[in-house]
Amino acid sequence: MKLFTSLFVVFFIALSSLFSRDAPGPIPGVIILQLDTKSSPQDLVSNSKSLPGQALELAYSRTLSAPNNIHLFSCDPELDLFEVIGRLTVLESVKAVQADYELSPRNTPDDPYFTDQWTLNRIGIAKAWDITTGGVTARGDTIVVAITDAGFNPRHGDILPNLWFNKGEIPDDGIDNDANGYIDDDRGWNFNLNNNVHPADNHGHRVAGIIGARGNNGFGTSGINWEVKMMLLTSTRISGLIEAYDYMIEQRRRYNESDGAEGAFVVATNLSLGLARTFCVDQPVWGSMYDRLGEVGILAGVAAANENFDVEEFGDMPPTCTSDYILAVTNTTRRDEKYEASAYGNTSVDLGAPGEGTVTIDLYDERSLFGGNSAAAPHVTGSIALLYSLPCEYLAEDALRQPAETALAIREALLNGVDPLNSLQDKTVTGGRLNLFQSLQLLSQGCSASIGDLDLITLYPNPTQGEVTIEMQTPDFETYELIVTNALGQVVYRENFSPLQLDPKRKSIKLTQLGAGMYVVSVSNGREISSKKLLVH
Numbered sequence: 001m002k003l004f005t006s007l008f009v010v011f012f013i014a015l016s017s018l019f020s021r022d023a024p025g026p027i028p029g030v031i032i033l034q035l036d037t038k039s040s041p042q043d044l045v046s047n048s049k050s051l052p053g054q055a056l057e058l059a060y061s062r063t064l065s066a067p068n069n070i071h072l073f074s075c076d077p078e079l080d081l082f083e084v085i086g087r088l089t090v091l092e093s094v095k096a097v098q099a100d101y102e103l104s105p106r107n108t109p110d111d112p113y114f115t116d117q118w119t120l121n122r123i124g125i126a127k128a129w130d131i132t133t134g135g136v137t138a139r140g141d142t143i144v145v146a147i148t149d150a151g152f153n154p155r156h157g158d159i160l161p162n163l164w165f166n167k168g169e170i171p172d173d174g175i176d177n178d179a180n181g182y183i184d185d186d187r188g189w190n191f192n193l194n195n196n197v198h199p200a201d202n203h204g205h206r207v208a209g210i211i212g213a214r215g216n217n218g219f220g221t222s223g224i225n226w227e228v229k230m231m232l233l234t235s236t237r238i239s240g241l242i243e244a245y246d247y248m249i250e251q252r253r254r255y256n257e258s259d260g261a262e263g264a265f266v267v268a269t270n271l272s273l274g275l276a277r278t279f280c281v282d283q284p285v286w287g288s289m290y291d292r293l294g295e296v297g298i299l300a301g302v303a304a305a306n307e308n309f310d311v312e313e314f315g316d317m318p319p320t321c322t323s324d325y326i327l328a329v330t331n332t333t334r335r336d337e338k339y340e341a342s343a344y345g346n347t348s349v350d351l352g353a354p355g356e357g358t359v360t361i362d363l364y365d366e367r368s369l370f371g372g373n374s375a376a377a378p379h380v381t382g383s384i385a386l387l388y389s390l391p392c393e394y395l396a397e398d399a400l401r402q403p404a405e406t407a408l409a410i411r412e413a414l415l416n417g418v419d420p421l422n423s424l425q426d427k428t429v430t431g432g433r434l435n436l437f438q439s440l441q442l443l444s445q446g447c448s449a450s451i452g453d454l455d456l457i458t459l460y461p462n463p464t465q466g467e468v469t470i471e472m473q474t475p476d477f478e479t480y481e482l483i484v485t486n487a488l489g490q491v492v493y494r495e496n497f498s499p500l501q502l503d504p505k506r507k508s509i510k511l512t513q514l515g516a517g518m519y520v521v522s523v524s525n526g527r528e529i530s531s532k533k534l535l536v537h
Contacts, residue, residue: 024275026099029077031058031084032239032285035069039093044073051087064239065246066181068292070285072100072239096284100239103273105150105203106303106374117221118334119210119354119379124437125224131440132389133215134225137396141260145385146231146248146269146298147208147378148241151201153363154187154232158213158220159205163187164229168262178262180250188232189247191240198234202363206370207272208232209361211382220366221359224382224436225389231266236273238286245269245289252296256403267388267399267407268299270381272374276305276343277314280321287321294325297403299411301381303373304330304343311345319348325407327384327414330424331355331376332433337423342373344427350415352424353379353434383436384410390440392447394501405500408508413443446502451475456523456530463535466512472523472530474499482507483522484514484534492519511536 035044041060048058056079061072075084081099088097120126136142144164154163168178169186176183187196198204208223208230215226231251233244254263280287290300300323305316312320319328331339332352338344339356355376362368387410388399398406417439418432425431455473462468474480477499484493492514499505511519514536522531 024101024104026081026101028081029074030100031073031075032098032100033071033073033094034096034285035093036095037069041071044093047091047093048088051090053087056084056087064242070242096288098283098285100237101275103236103238103241103275106272106274106306106372117359119358120224122354123379123434127437128386128440132386132391134386134389135227137388137399138391138393139396141265141396142229143385143388144229144231144264144266145211145381146233146266147204147211148233148235148244148269148271149204149207149273150236151199151234152205152208152232153200154198156361158361159208161214162212162228162230164231164264190234191243192234192236198232200363203374205363206360206368207270207374207378210358210375210378211270213361220361224379225385228385231264242286242289245293248298249292249296252298256296256400259400266298268301268381268384269293270378271300271302271318272377274303274305275317276307278317279315280317283317287318290321290323290326294323294407295404297399297407299384299407300326301377301384302326302328303377304328304349306341306372307343308341309343311343311348316343319345327380327411329353329373329377329380330428331373336421336433338427346426346428350429351418351432351434352421352428380414380434383414383434383439386436387413387440387443390443394447398500398502402498402500409500409502413439417442446504448503454523454525454528454530456532459521459532459534463537465537467508467510468534469506469508470521471504471506474505477501478525481524483524484511485520487518
């Protein structure tokens, strides 16, 4: 079975290459591998020597994610990389393997005719700022957005006041004070050069300006958030991106587990880079990182490609990844139309956002013009951060108590708050363009923490083909048990959970392992139980 799988992978990759000739090629002699929990990089190097066929000499380069056992290896750059990948899949210790690529920026040339920040007005920012201007949650947690890009100017007058500094690190003392594997990472990290110095690059710098250029300071432009903290991470390769994701996951994990005493409250990450005309199935290690981000409470705003094609047919990374913690964005114009040179997909691209002609900061100046999906994505990422600053105690408490579920509630508010656009119908999941104020209103409506008798209000869709959402009322916010039984009364699914304090209280579960038939879904607190029937097709 393992051999069959490996042959299929080789065939699939070859077929993908045939239909994606315009996609950039992999970096020769570089391989990203995820190993099972029992194996080490040294085991992999040793086992690879016993593979049948031509001798394969692998060399361990570095670890990309220790918690997930993801590592970078090198081999002879003259070898056919996809053939090497196919051979490595035979090894039982290999969970996932892929090539490394240079990531492409998703911007277009500046348009000199736009001279104001029309994009912020289009998403309802003025009304949103009447409610919150960002920076902290209702319980005082400092909101952080992680930005992975080609470089920045951290000393810019609109960036420096909102720059994230690692409180666990003493600058320039040559010691890894917070024991996270990085020495002097007080200002983020450059994963290209393995140091804390970011190269001056206008692409990443302009992205940061959209998310969090300091507002109300009489200088330059304003970001969506006036006072958010931006964690700057430099990388232009997939391998470095995996390291960057692992870095921010660890910061948020520490924050969650220490109730804010350590780490950073990272709620969103932006990626205005990507790899066009390739599918998530071809990038399994990279693709697996988005669920891991979501598990600790981080949503990813990502840009679609700057070409007019259907990503469902031709592929695009990372939009084609199916993680619920991704918000994939396409570019809309001042006329509220999809920008012509912008990718789309009615399953993989979630919504549109203003991008073309965005006014933002420049490397060494107060303002410049920016465009493409590189500009559209940070409008969504910045909006994620602003929603977390809603003056709502229940939201702030949920964000630490149930980070993954709260992230999904934020995502739902953004998707349900869009303005419908004809040009996005059947080309995005929502058929609409970001409206931050409407999303803020939707989230505010749930900030009531209503309680009452235990009641499983509804299940939908019902009938279902495997995934179902449960909407309920609970008398408190303690731990409940969710149980699914079949027609014989046998328990086929069981999970403990704590409901969000935000309304409506929802819980989604996947029951794809169940056969067709009638089931009963129940919610219990040990004293009371509420049930409803569910039909699975």
